[in-house]
Amino acid sequence: MQLATTDQSAALFKTRRLAHSNIFVSDYVKACDFYHDAFGFAEAYRQPDNLASFLSNGNTYHDFALVDVKSKYxxxxxxxxxxxxxxxxxxxxxxxxxxxxxxxxxxxxxxAADHDVAHSIYLKDPDGNEVEFYADVVEDWEEARKGIIIKKKPQWIPGETNVPDTRQLFKAVPNLKRLSNVLVQGKRVTHMGLAVRDFDAMYDFYTRVAGLRPFFGDRASQCVLLAGFASSGDISLLRNVEANDGMHHMGVEVWSEADLEAAVDGIKRIGGQVMREVDHAARHAVCVTDADGLLVQLYVNRDWRPDVIATADAADLPFLL
Ligand SMILES: [Fe+2]
Structure with missing residues (x-):
């Protein structure tokens, strides 16, 4: 792949933000219950034929996809x-x-795939992680995607099956649900931390192909946080960290500091663990595990600016970004 420039305006995809995190879980029904009870995410729809559950509080048509390890995928x-x-x-x-x-x-x-509410294109990043770019193609995706959904996906050939829709159908100001009777009131999935093998190639891919810009750090840093144009951080590329097949953590914004305190006090009771807390001027982050041991960073931003982030300890950065 030859790309002539690092200028973001020349990037191939014009990414707004990270929209969902799709993970394999050991039991999708139990994981759905855990993500509800622990992190406060509602199941928007379920695909029993694919052994998958899709969770959202209104930010996107799903913020989490929980796909069973026994699924055909x-x-x-x-x-x-x-x-x-x-x-x-x-x-x-x-x-x-x-x-x-x-x-x-x-x-x-x-x-490529037609998910009725969204059209998607898939590829791999240089480390082999699967990446999707998509656009909403239905105005009321909440109404179109709820309950049990079992249907065949029609073929979609980008630019050929239909004249591409020019409407902007994402929710610029989503009407977010806030669940009660949960440990933590999660707001939305915002970012993912990746444990990177080929840092230079990954940096080039996420800037030149995905069109992200460095929000904190640069190509020479131990960690860099990259962001779409509607975001203050979508992907952190982390050198020399231990992780599960490339994914270090999923970043979940929560509603309040009280949610973080609740996570510290209660996550163990419902089958998770607190792995690290970073109480910093830029962000308060509590990294916990889900029922499968995957790391979830719950956070509230305080003064989320690059010069404030720069005052954090280097050892804390992978858990803060
Ligand atoms: Fe997806």
């Missing part, structure tokens, strides 16, 4: 961990333009 011997991460672009025509530009630049894709 899993490999033999699949362990809990990352399936894919998905970035949102503002409209289908922007998605298709990115796809065509990427094809012309020699980027290889795994395929």
């Amino acid at each position: 899993a490999k033999p011997g699949q362990r809990p961990g990352l399936n894919h991460l998905a970035f949102e672009v503002e409209s289908e025509d922007v998605l298709v333009a990115g796809y065509k530009a990427a094809l012309a630049a020699g980027v290889e894709f795994l395929g």
